[in-house]
Amino acid sequence: MKSVLIIGASRGLGLEFVRQYRRDGWLTLGTCRSPEQDALLTSVGATALRLDVADENGFANLAKALDGNSIDVCIYNAGVSGTRSANVVAPEAEDFDAVMHANVLGALRAIPVVAPALARANGTFAFISSRMGSIGLMSGSGSITYRASKAALNAVVKAASLEWGPKGVTCMTFHPGWVKTDMGGAEADIEPAVSIAGVRKVIANATPESNGRFFDYTGKELAW
Numbered sequence: 001m002k003s004v005l006i007i008g009a010s011r012g013l014g015l016e017f018v019r020q021y022r023r024d025g026w027l028t029l030g031t032c033r034s035p036e037q038d039a040l041l042t043s044v045g046a047t048a049l050r051l052d053v054a055d056e057n058g059f060a061n062l063a064k065a066l067d068g069n070s071i072d073v074c075i076y077n078a079g080v081s082g083t084r085s086a087n088v089v090a091p092e093a094e095d096f097d098a099v100m101h102a103n104v105l106g107a108l109r110a111i112p113v114v115a116p117a118l119a120r121a122n123g124t125f126a127f128i129s130s131r132m133g134s135i136g137l138m139s140g141s142g143s144i145t146y147r148a149s150k151a152a153l154n155a156v157v158k159a160a161s162l163e164w165g166p167k168g169v170t171c172m173t174f175h176p177g178w179v180k181t182d183m184g185g186a187e188a189d190i191e192p193a194v195s196i197a198g199v200r201k202v203i204a205n206a207t208p209e210s211n212g213r214f215f216d217y218t219g220k221e222l223a224w
């Protein structure tokens with residue numbers, strides 16, 4: 001049975017990944033931060049693991065669960081948008097830290113814990129970034145902290161691809177589209193089911209040549 005780990009699985013895109021992988025019969029581990037979310041994940045057939053990616057010691061449980069095991073796919077989905085700004089302005093330090101810790105530091109913590117389990121299965125490590133993190137495609141200056149955090153995440157994924165690609169792990173980063181979730185809002189372009197079906201298809205068709213590249217949910221490659 002194929003296995004998937006979704007980091008940040010409690011709602012929105014993460015929960016949609018859980019639903020779709022379960023529907024296809026995958027062994028599904030999802031991380032969340034509360035007992036209510038444990039129960040939700042269990043009710044859709046996943047195994048719940050408690051993890052706050054911003055907590056320095058948060059990955060100990062996951063490290064124990066993965067020790068010596070292999071997994072086929074991991075999706076680093078956890079992310080926050082922080083306070084939205086119209087211009088290039090300095091955020092409150094607390095706001096900056098919250099965004100960078102969830103979007104970047106959490107990914108850096110996840111990589112050494114998860115990548116060895118993926119390497120045992122020649123698996124795929126997918127990171128949910130955003131087109132807003134693309135420097136090449138940037139066409140606005142709003143939400144600068146979020147943009148900077150996703151650009152930093154992209155750099156982390158590229159570096160991880162150089163290190164883990166030769167060990168059999170395909171590292172990819174994704175723009176999921178503008179999606180109707182708590183973060184995307186009701187005015188967004190597409191439903192989570194469409195976004196996640198697309199991302200899953202790109203992951204399913206990944207080859208070693210996909211390592212270190214940035215795609216959207218339709219499979220179109222994006223500029224860094």
Ligand SMILES: NC(=O)c1ccc[n+]([C@@H]2O[C@H](COP(=O)([O-])OP(=O)(O)OC[C@H]3O[C@@H](n4cnc5c(N)ncnc54)[C@H](OP(=O)(O)O)[C@@H]3O)[C@@H](O)[C@H]2O)c1
Pocket residue numbers: 007008009010011012013014032033034051052053054055077078079080081102128129130131175176177178179180181182183184185188
């Ligand atoms: N929606 C869009 O249009 C859009 C566009 C581009 C990129 N993205 C990216 O897609 C990903 C998912 O976004 P979404 O739209 O589904 O947002 P969402 O509905 O706000 O969900 C965010 C998810 O991240 C988790 N999370 C946040 N901070 C965490 C932490 N410190 N530790 C563990 N989990 C944490 C949340 O868990 P809790 O429930 O515990 O808070 C929740 O499961 C994010 O990385 C986001 O940047 C979204």
